Amino acid sequence: MRSLIDILDLSITELDELMNTAIDIEQHPERYRSACAGKKLATLFFEPSTRTRLSFEAAMYELGGNVLTMSGESSSTTKGESIADTAKVISCYADIIAIRHPKEGSALVAAKNARIPIINAGDGGHCHPTQTLADLLTIRREKGRFEFLTVGLCGDLKYGRTVHSLIEALSRYEGIRFVLISPKELRLPEYVKTEIIEKNGLSFSEVSSLEDALPELDLLYMTRIQRERFDSLETYERLKDSYILTPEKLTLAREDCCILHPLPRVNEISVAVDDDPRACYFKQVENGKRMRMALILKLLREAEKPEKEKLGEGFLLEGRHCLNPRCISHTEQELPSLFKKTAGGVCRCVWCESAVG
Numbered sequence: 001m002r003s004l005i006d007i008l009d010l011s012i013t014e015l016d017e018l019m020n021t022a023i024d025i026e027q028h029p030e031r032y033r034s035a036c037a038g039k040k041l042a043t044l045f046f047e048p049s050t051r052t053r054l055s056f057e058a059a060m061y062e063l064g065g066n067v068l069t070m071s072g073e074s075s076s077t078t079k080g081e082s083i084a085d086t087a088k089v090i091s092c093y094a095d096i097i098a099i100r101h102p103k104e105g106s107a108l109v110a111a112k113n114a115r116i117p118i119i120n121a122g123d124g125g126h127c128h129p130t131q132t133l134a135d136l137l138t139i140r141r142e143k144g145r146f147e148f149l150t151v152g153l154c155g156d157l158k159y160g161r162t163v164h165s166l167i168e169a170l171s172r173y174e175g176i177r178f179v180l181i182s183p184k185e186l187r188l189p190e191y192v193k194t195e196i197i198e199k200n201g202l203s204f205s206e207v208s209s210l211e212d213a214l215p216e217l218d219l220l221y222m223t224r225i226q227r228e229r230f231d232s233l234e235t236y237e238r239l240k241d242s243y244i245l246t247p248e249k250l251t252l253a254r255e256d257c258c259i260l261h262p263l264p265r266v267n268e269i270s271v272a273v274d275d276d277p278r279a280c281y282f283k284q285v286e287n288g289k290r291m292r293m294a295l296i297l298k299l300l301r302e303a304e305k306p307e308k309e310k311l312g313e314g315f316l317l318e319g320r321h322c323l324n325p326r327c328i329s330h331t332e333q334e335l336p337s338l339f340k341k342t343a344g345g346v347c348r349c350v351w352c353e354s355a356v357g
């Protein structure tokens with residue numbers, strides 16, 4: 001079953017297709033008004049949300065579908081029910097699930113147990129791939145490209161799941177340079193630096209001064225300091241106002257610098273910045289709903305394909321088969337030889353994950 005757990009679950013081609021669909025939805029909403037008639041989206045939110053939850057729900061209604069919604073406090077998880085069982089049960093009621101949960105990996109557990117597509121709407125401080133869909137469409141519209149951009153990410157890079165997913169997505173494009181602006185306690189996790197940025201041959205610098213970084217940036221992605229992820233309230237209080245973007249500081253930025261923020265903001269962008277034409281964070285919100293519409297459509301259509309086609313989450317390589325003699329593809333009847341390309345550019349068998357020459 002095709003789900004969206006990590007932004008790398010979608011190829012660059014699929015991201016382009018989703019963006020094209022989102023723009024078509026904006027231009028021709030009437031074409032989509034009954035696209036999901038008879039279908040139900042379940043939104044399971046075990047953490048607070050304004051944008052993600054309501055945009056998913058608005059998206060499903062605008063596609064002609066219905067919504068079942070449940071918050072953590074009202075669910076039987078409060079009695080000890082597992083995410084795995086919850087996902088199995090909701091598969092009996094809905095056609096697709098969007099889940100947000102404070103534990104990292106929770107959406108993947110749901111996907112392994114559900115019979116319907118799962119969308120990760122944020123798993124702890126790990127990933128937030130549908131925010132990245134909103135970010136990417138905004139970048140495409142504002143900058144017209146993804147390649148050769150200098151991207152500043154500022155604030156809580158340690159716990160900021162939107163940052164991790166955006167870096168994963170942008171690391172697949174040529175010539176991206178990341179400027180990581182944070183206090184030393186909130187630096188980007190090592191695995192994102194080594195296994196994503198460096199593995200893709202891209203460069204990054206780590207700095208603590210927003211003012212020093214601003215003049216070179218094509219994009220500035222501001223983030224909230226994630227109070228809910230801190231063990232110590234004292235540390236949060238010390239770091240919470242590390243960066244505040246004001247109109248005065250913005251005079252240091254380029255005329256075409258695009259200012260993004262996944263929202264909610266607390267204090268990190270002054271309200272006076274909102275009127276600056278470079279402020280694009282409310283455009284991200286609009287783009288988010290349409291990208292979620294495009295995603296729901298795609299996952300529901302793929303869920304309707306016959307099982308044999310659904311297994312095809314990879315591509316065929318003319319005349320090539322997996323080289324691993326222990327791979328199931330050599331013995332299982334009618335299992336196609338399918339391959340996928342990893343972020344590091346290695347071609348792997350979809351089934352056993354061994355590298356292909």
Ligand code: CP
Pocket residue numbers: 048049050051052053122131262263264
């Ligand atoms: N950007 C984002 O995830 O916002 P919410 O927490 O309000 O959903």
